[in-house]
Amino acid sequence: MKEDFSSILRARYRYYAGVKVVSLPGKCVLVSWLLFSALFLRNRIAGCESWRLPEVFFPHISLIRPQLLDPLRIVVQIFWLFFMRTPPQKSRTRGFPRRLRYVVGGAKGRLQGLANKAWLQPSFWQTRDANVARRHRQPLTIALAAVLAVLCITVPLDPLAQFVFATALFGILLVFNRLPGRFPQMLMIVLSLLISCRYIWWRCSSTLNFDDPLGLALGIVLLLAELYAWLVLLLGYFQNIWPLNRPAKSLPKDTADWPSVDIFVPSYNEDLEVVRATIYACQGLDWPKDKLEIYLLDDGRRDDFRDFARDVGVHYITRDDNRHAKAGNINNALKQSRGEYVAIFDCDHIPTRAFLQLSMGWFLGDPKLALVQTPHHFFSPDPFERNLSNFRKVPNEGGLFYGLIQNGNDLWNGTFFCGSCAIIRRGPLEEIGGVAVETVTEDAHTSLRLHRLGYNSAYIRAPLAAGLATETLSAHIGQRIRWARGMAQILRLDNPLRGPGLKLRQRLCYFNAMLHFLSGIPRLVFLLAPLAFLLLHTYIIYAPAIMIFLYVLPHMLYSSVVNAKIQGRYRHSFWGEVYETVLSWYIARPTTVALFAPHKGTFNVTAKGGLIHEKYFDWVMSRPYILLVLLNAFGFLVGLWRLYAGPSNEISAVLLNLFWVVYNLLILGGAVAVAAEAKQLRSDHRVQVRFPVALELPSGHLLHAQLVDFSLSGARVELSPDAAEQVGQQVNVIMDRAGREYSFAMTTVFKGREVVGLRLCDQSPSSMVNYVQCTFARADNWVSWKQNMSVDKPLTSMAAVMSISIQGYRRLLRAGPRPLPQLLTTINALVGMAKSLRPQPILIRVEEA
Amino acid sequence: MLTITVSGMHGGVGTTAVVANLSAALQQQGLRCLCIDANVDNMLRLALAVNPEEKVGWAKASLEGASWKDATLQHDDGRWVLPFGELDADELSRFFPTLVAGQSPLHAVVADLASLPLDCVLIDGPTSRSLPHYSLPGVDLTLYVAAPDAASYALLKQDAGHWPASNYRILINRLQPAQALASAIANLIADDFEEQMVPGVVHEDLIIAEAQAELASVIARAPDSQAAQDFQSLALWCQSEFQSRVE
Incomplete structure (x- = not known):
């Protein structure tokens, strides 16, 4: 009996230790745990053998090498296991959206029917240009809607009423967001316009402080920038209300009629x-x-x-x-x-x-x-x-x-x-x-x-x-x-x-x-605006923080939801801000100059097809963003100090501006990340594709292969390991182009297990015309290109921008002068330690009975 | 059930190899296939790994008054094959009149087939000019096999106008794109008979001859080869063609 017990213990010890070396504290912990579990615990707890509990429930903790912070990790994990983790379930059917979809199903057909209407067909507007437009068919309805809109936009509300108003409309907005088709999208645009116009009205009518000259001046600058953004939003909605998606039109059968x-x-x-x-x-x-x-x-x-x-x-x-x-x-x-x-x-x-x-x-x-x-x-x-x-x-x-x-x-x-x-x-x-x-x-x-x-x-x-x-x-x-x-x-x-x-x-x-390209100065204004309060202590939006919050947030939220719906497939949320921020500094001056002196400036050619031999950080290009980052970071520190030392009635205003600064820092981080140039070593760009080709060997055998990328000078094919072995120095690659087959002599440049790299031998014009036809000029080449793109999910997109932003700051620190890279190493170590405290997901296997 | 007759434009274009490898591809895609040899040469049996000593076949059975079912053999991969039968000179002279007079025993064979668990019947037929003079049973589709050479093109230009348009397709076999003449003729054929072409071609691949010599199909012998790929695509096309005809 006793031998039995010790052999079980020994087996369990070996199970935990494996082939690794066990440290001395590890030995103590492991032996005491094994003894404790064998002597005092039931055989099975929570569906698994009790001696294996640590391994199953604390996968991130190693018993054989205990670490200093392990007790903390154990506490966090226990808390998470008891209070946070939801047991895995079969996917629940979500009642409401499903029912909604059912109700909407009928309406969808009707909406799609509408899409066949004449005025949505290409060329309708063009023929219409010739006629005199008949407008305002129902003047009464339009007048009524206008009066209502003016009321919605201009009536001042107290905080609670404004909150209820914005939230209720937001609910409707989310419902429309789930409906398919373009008319719900138009209704969403109407709602967003309503809220944004209301915001701008409020900003113009009741947020300027005429008693403080500095605040008034800066406030007007910010207001102008916001008016610009609002105008671009408005025009953008107009421009994209019904993308035409014009199909190709066929030509006459007889090529003699072609021009x-x-x-x-x-x-x-x-x-x-x-x-x-x-x-x-x-x-x-x-x-x-x-x-x-x-x-x-x-x-x-x-x-x-x-x-x-x-x-x-x-x-x-x-x-x-x-x-x-x-x-x-x-x-x-x-x-x-x-x-x-x-x-x-x-x-x-x-x-x-x-x-x-x-x-x-x-x-x-x-x-x-x-x-x-x-x-x-x-x-x-x-x-x-x-x-x-x-x-x-x-x-x-x-x-x-x-x-x-x-x-x-x-x-x-x-x-x-x-x-x-x-x-x-x-x-x-x-x-x-x-x-x-x-x-x-x-x-x-x-x-x-x-x-x-x-x-x-x-x-x-x-x-x-x-x-x-x-x-x-x-x-x-x-x-x-x-x-x-x-x-x-x-x-x-x-x-x-x-x-x-x-x-x-x-x-x-x-x-x-044209307005779009004038975004430089307004963008810079937004990046600097919170500093007016944090550094200069002047209220550029003269209103209680709660009201700013209740007006700004709906304005931004509505427009981002609507834009995610309209633009989701073509631009992900927040990326536009990064793109714009990178350009803002550089286009601010030329556009301003051109507005005042339009004849100045020359044509500069865009250079393409170059190489970047070494990874480097573009200090020259990124100088303005780094300045903005430093200013915002300084503002952030001052804000923290104000939070600590400032009067208590200012706390909400400080918090609001801190939030704004953090958002600015996030976007600026993305801009900084772009300035770290990655390597670009290949002179020929390889285009990733996937289509079948045949390889003809000198022996007379043909192998089936997939072309995985090509450039002007060669291609790479993928084939089974057996087939790849047969490929020698010379091959003919047979490609198909619309039912015609072309053969290109190539030499093997490298050979992997399943991949062969090939270089084109015959570069004569007649062969190259065919080669380009079979590769770059394939009719269907670029159509499927967008399939890999993910759909825009604003929160996911936010996370992505956040991660590139952090990446940007890392690159900045790594490339920076002396103490900064060391600082980065320390931060990385601290972050790594903090991450290790995170509770880990566990996997309970059903053990055999 | 899908019935296809395969006929070469002239001798040596690879008709028998097409029947053997196409049936292997169809069988692999889950269709139960029977290959019938309608040629006096009786060569299809070799491509389906029948013992060369074996003399049975539908022609021989009909002369001897035996059942054709006893002459049907099964390949390891599940395909059935019905050889023509090894006829001596005397037997041949007795057999030919029945063939030309429209009383070919093959009619009876095909009539019986409907009751059998088969999805696809491939007939290895005679060359295109002789085909109308042999009394072969009606089929869903005639597949004319053309090589990218002058003779095939000339025969196509001469004869294709007389064939019923809905019922035939042209397959280019043994294409070598690296050869200028071959690809030029292949393009000519594809341009002139645009509507009637099988999409895709079968390339000249040494593995086909090697597999034939080893009594195997290219699908089994060299699944990575382009030839195996070509026949698999061809088999898929046959299936889809059949589906569209049923509908």
Whole structure:
């Protein structure tokens, strides 16, 4: 009996100790626990053998190596086990939403029926432009609604009433949020407008302190910034109320009826490598060969470009000066070509073969249509995506514009020309004197002029071409500065709100686009505003904290819920703030200058296709954010001091401003994170795909494989380990393109267990045209690109921004001068220790009886 | 039940290999298959691993007055095969008149099949020009196998106009995309007979000949090969084609 007992104990000891070395305190603890459990405890407790209790319920604590904080961990875990953990259950059916969905089901069909109505069809608004609009069909209803709206917006309420009002409407908002379709979405917009207008009214009418000159001055600045944000919100709702989602329109069966198209590929200083793929892809476009002329417009006067154009058989146009940069380049080529349509591709935008067939259809149906624009799609990560490592996971900066805003503009016949991936009818373009040269954003200005002459525009959302994104943060910011300056110039030189020819709706679309680029100063104001109270101790919003809370919070909450609903697939919540914050400092000055002196400033070319050899922190670019971070951090400390030493009637105001500062620090952290440039070593960008190919071996055997990525110089294939073993030095890769098969000789560069890297041998033009056709220019390449993107969930998105923000501060400390990296190590250790206190999830296995 | 006749545009395009490997793919996808050899050569049995000494077959059975069911053999993977039968010169001269006069015993065989637990019957038929002159039972689909060569293209241009359009499809076998001539002819055929093409081709792959020599199907012999992939896609297409015909 005694031997039995000791052998059981020994077995249990071995079970816990395993092969690891047991420390002396560990031995004491383990032996005493085993003795205690064997002598005093029941055999089984809570479904598991009692001697294994620590292992099951305290998985993060090691009995054989006890640590100093273990008692605390045990207390936390016990508390969590008893009070917090909910036993796992089968998924409960949620009654209300399900019932709601059932009720709504019927209405949904009717709503979708409405979507077939004529006025929601493309071109309706365009034909309507020709007729005199019949408006205010029901003036009485509209007047009544207006009176109600004015009442809702202007009536002052006491805190409790305001609370009830905002909460009740919020409940309705959440109900609408669950309903599918566009009409509930419109109702949500109405609710958000109501609350936001109410907020702005309250801000204008009762929050300025006229007795304190400093507070009044700063208060007015903040109010102006808020008015700007409110106006952008309003116009944004208008712009995106009903994205058109225009489908492609088919062409006549007989190709003799298809018009002739000139393709312009302007280039200034880009590498020939970048341009080659684009030219090859243009040569493979599905269009009658006698109706397609390709022009390489070289503003760099480079011999290798001229030779390349001659070798592959495309036209080459150059000129003696570089007047008006890209716009001048295109205008020069316009004079030397004569196709009925002009398709423009930046030299790094590779069109898919179906580009013309899918986008030309609308021209043939509408003689007034002058512009068809398609999205700019990028197959390499932009600096945001690369430095935050969220490429193809979170919608990027351009996602909102090309996914939603252009689509919304299209309803209002206000699609902008974006400089590339677009087709313009030659007649109208020559009528306005070619591409506009007065501003640095020649593209938007050109479409503005076309619209002024009464021409129509169209937007097709399918990504039909793809290109390289800008490489470095500084280049990216440089490009945005150019856009911002150009838009501000247009606002001054050719203001869309005035001048002839435009419909009100088009004026608003253009105005909002320009307004968007003026966001620099308001954003800086928001980032500095809480400091007015914390540092200068002046009330810039002269109202009790509770009232500010009750007005601001609904305003922000409503607009973020509605925007998450409208923009969810194209821009995740809070990311827009990060993008905007990064740009704010840099666009603030150029836009202001351009507003006052529109003729200043030059065209700077966006550099693409470069390399970043070493990971580094861009101290120059991030300088303004670091300053803002320091100011906000200082404000935070002062706020804490005020909380401690200040008068008690100020505590709520201090808390409010502290909250604001923390939010600012969060967004600024994201901006700082972007400034830490990650490595970019490959000159050729690899495009991740997945389609089947065959590998032909010299022996005459064919292997089945999946192509997993490709670049202009080679590809990578995945195949079974057995098959991978058979691949030798030389293979032919057989790819399929719309039923045609092409074979490309390649050499093996590396071989893994299931992966083989291949390099293209034959780089002759005829082979490259086919290769680009089978890879970059595949018609369906970019369509499925967005499938991996997650849907926007505001809280998840908040967590993501928070995590990149922390990441940003870490990178900042690590790259900083002497004591900072050490500080980071200490903080990391402390955080790690705090994390280890966290209760751990447990897993009770059903033991055999 | 899906009945397909496979016929080569001319000799040597790989008809028997298509029947053997397509049936293996269909069987693997869960369809119970029977392959019938309608060729005097009696070569299909080798592709289905029947003992070369075995002389049985439906033609022989009919001459001897025996039941064709006794001549039906089963492959290890579950496929059934009904060989033509090894006929000597005398037997052949007795057999041919029945074939041409429209009284082929194969009609009786196919009539009996309906009651058997089968999903798919593949007939390894004679070449395209002879096909109308053999009295073969009616089928759901005739699959003409063309090689990407001049002869196949010429015969297609000459004859395809006379075939009932709803009932046939053209399959390109033994395609070598690296060869300019082969891919040019394949493209010509695909352009001229756009509506009638089987989507996808079967590539020239040495493994097909090797598998044939080893009395195995490429599916079993080399599942990683492109040939196995080609036949699997072809089998899937046959199934979907059959589904759409049923509906």
